Amino acid sequence: MVALTLAIPLASGSGVRALAAFGGGTAVVNRLALVGAFFVVFIPASFSLVLALESFVGERERTTLEVLLSTPLREAEIYAGKVAAVLAVSLTLCYGGLLVYCLVTFPGLGYFPLAILLALALSTICQVAAMVAGAVIISLNARTMRAANVMASFIILPMSIALQAEAALILIGRAEYLWAFALLMLVVAVVFLRMGFNGFSREALLARDVGLRNPWRRAVNAVRGSFEGRPGLLRLVWMRRTPMLIAAAGFPIGAVAGYLAGATNVIPANVVRPVLTSLVRTTNASGAIDEALLIFSHNVLAFVLVAALAILTAGLSGFLLTFAPGFILGFAAALTSWTFALSGIVPNGFVEIPAAIIAGGLAIQIGAAAIHMDPSGGWTARVLAAFADYVRALRWLVPALAVASVLEVLLG
Amino acid sequence: MLEVDGLAKRYGEVLALRDLSVRVDEGECLVLLGRNGAGKTTALRCMAGVLLPSAGNVKVDGIDAADDPAAVRALVGLMPEVPGLYERMSARSYLDHFGAIYDLEPSLRTRRIGELLELFELADAGDRWLGTYSKGMRQKVALIRATLHRPRLVLADEPTSALDPDSARRAWNYLKDLQKDGCALVICTHSMEEAENLAGDIGIMSAGRALAVGSIVELRRRSGLKTHQEVRELPSLQDIYLAIVGNGAAEHELAETRSA
Structure with a gap:
């Protein structure tokens, strides 16, 4: 790792200098x-994933974990120690590589x-912290x-997307975009660290591998169990009033945001x-029925996607379900007038907006369940229960969307 | 020193330990005997404050393990069945690392590490990587690690299973010395010789519960075994153990536990 950390910046830096020496255009050089700087930081950052992944499960396989857990160290100390150890190594290599490259x-x-x-250096800390925190959660929960x-x-797939975004921001060459990227990564890191701290459990780490047979049967039972004893829609709305x-x-x-933007x-x-x-x-559909069906199918698809993405976006998709139409409405109002813009969502909005609020709230609840870990476990059960609530609510929301689409075509 | 009352531990659907009640005073030693899967290791982990009881309670020096497990762990030295050493550390640096975790002063831990490595004939190998150690040497290091901070209670799972007879005797003597200093011991073992050598009280476990707890004299009386008439010899602990556990009884009880 150390050799790579030194060799890659030397090679990258030499390549850039060679290009400059042999007459490469200033803009290209x-x-x-800049791209070289990103590259030399990224390679050591990726090592952090390997180190973090084996932090707990590696000790478990080497049978050293029980000894560590039998010490007076508290859960938070062990967890923080593991994260800090990986971060220290990875960031030292990242900044060592960047320093060599700059020199x-x-x-x-x-x-x-x-x-x-500077922005790259900061975003690297946040990015590595996010990767490490996520990988340590995996390490805590994996058996092998x-x-x-x-x-x-x-971790790898979302991070590869984040890295592509970061590379694009570097090519744009605006430091403030990188600061914003660093902030986003910081939020992700904080969420993951909080999950790891809350979910750390000596019990779970040392629990015997019992009851792990018949995975399909257990999965079916878990899904079936998540639908049992759930509240009705009105009670659910009251129970989930905060989301x-x-x-x-x-x-x-x-x-408001849309209006200001416009x-x-x-x-x-x-x-x-x-x-x-x-x-x-929305459509070139010839008849009213076709148009209503198309509007209806778009809306149903939006509701399904929001639920599916809720777990990956920590519930942000639920907020966007109401924020996005509001933004478009405000933007339209800025370009025309509020009266004209509002006329576009009346009367169907009286049905669609409450339905979107309920679906959005339940999607936020799914996200909240996904980022909440507890030492006593039960993560899967909580997430499944949140999904079950969403699916059960669709029994009311889908007909509401059907009514809204008919209203939109006939009266909109 | 150690009070265990109605201890039970459940892993998912499996009740690994149920209704275990034992008491070990300062300077006493309790030896737990039982087949594989009898619940001995789970009992040790609960006593060490590593696992929390599903029912009942564990108190070490008056501190409830459920209330303050970290304080309990600070008073206990746990030697698991597998030594679990960091292979790319030397014995000295490994022991120093754990001494630091237990807040031992640097000079004190250096002195103790030196003394104990000497006692267990590891002084010459003390600077070698632990990965190069034999099984027996690793077990000795694990015993040193568990007792380096002079715990009030030592919990050891088969502490001499990999040791040659001479080293095992040395380890027993060391544990007896700790006992004399007021340390309480709980030892899990399959070695009847070890049990007879160390035990004050003996607990015989099967399918997650203690079938019998008492001194060897009490257990002998309970087992109903008479003195061997031909040789005029008392029944050995092996005889008592087999009489109490009984052939096939454990399997029956294991099935019972799972269904519970």
Whole structure:
């Protein structure tokens, strides 16, 4: 790891200098220098995943875990120690590599993008922290190293998307975008660290592998059990009033944000206008029934996607279910008038918006269940119960969407 | 020193331990005997404050393990069945690391580590990586680690299973010395010789519960075995154990436990 950390920056830096020496254009050399910095930081950062994955499950396989857990160290100390140990190694390698790269690349180049390099350094900390915290959660819950490696795809795939986004932001060359990226990664890291702290359990780590037979039967029983004894819709809305309120707040917040975005031209109208146009005239369907069916199917698809994405977005998709229509409404109002914009959602909105608030609230609850871990376990049961509530609510929400689509076609 | 009352531990559907009640005073030793899967290791983990009881309670020096498990762990030295050593550390640095976790002063732990490595004939190998150690050497290091901080209660799971007879005797003497200093011991073993050598009280476990707890004299009386007439010899602990556990009884009780 150390050799790679030194070799890659040396090779990358030498390549950039060679390009500059042999007459590469300034713009190209400068962009390449930035991409090289990202590259040399990324390679050691990826080592952190390997180290973090084996933090607990590796000790378990080497049979050293019981000894560690029998010490007076508290759960938080052991967890923090594991995370800190991985972070220390990974960040030392990241910054060592970046330092070597900077020393090789920039002297005499006439270009030193300090703001972007600082932003890159910060976003690296946050990104590595997010990866490490996520991988440690996997390590806590996996029974074997092989299982941990398979489960690591839950970290690798989202992180590869995040890295592509970061690479694009570096190429854009605006430091403030990287700061925003670092902030997002920080939030993800904090959520994962909190999950790890809350979910750490000596019991679970040392529990015998009992009751693990018949996985399909257990899965079916768990799904079936999640539907048993769930409350009816009205009681559910009352029980989940906090996420419902958050979802309800999404609509006016979105409307205000959309109006401000339209009025201040933060988002150019020519970007949003095609969306608005397509929403006003959703289809080229010939008859009213076809049009109603198309609107209905779009809305049902949106509700299904929101639930499916809730677990990955920590419930943000539920908030967006009300925020996005509100934003579009506000934006339309900024371009035209509130009266005109509101006329587009009346009367179907009287049915659609409450349905979206309920679906959004339940999706937020799914996200909340997904990011909540408890030492006594029960994560799967809680998430399944939240999904079960959503599915049960669809019995009412789908007919409501059908009514809304008919209203939209006939009266909208 | 150790009070266990109605201890039960459940792993999912399996009741690994039920209604265990024992008491070990300062300087006393309780030996737990039983087949594999009888619940001995689970009992030790509960007594060490590593696992929380599903029912009942465990008190070490008056501290309830459920209320303050970290305080209990600080008073206990646990030697699991598998030594569980960090193979890329030398014995000295490994023991020093654990001494630091137990807040031993650097000078004190250096002195104790030196003394104990000497006692267990590991002084010359003390700077070698633990990965190069034999099974017996690892077990000795594990015993040193468990007792380095002079715990009030030592819990050892088969502490001499990998040791040669001479080393085993040395380990027993060391444990007896700890006892003399007021340390309470709970030892799980399959070795009747070890049990007879160390035990004050003996607990015979099967299918998660204690079938009998008492001194060897009490257990002999309970087993109903008479003195061997031909040789005028008292029945051995092996005889008593087999009489109490009985052939096939454990399997029957295991099935009963699972159904419970």
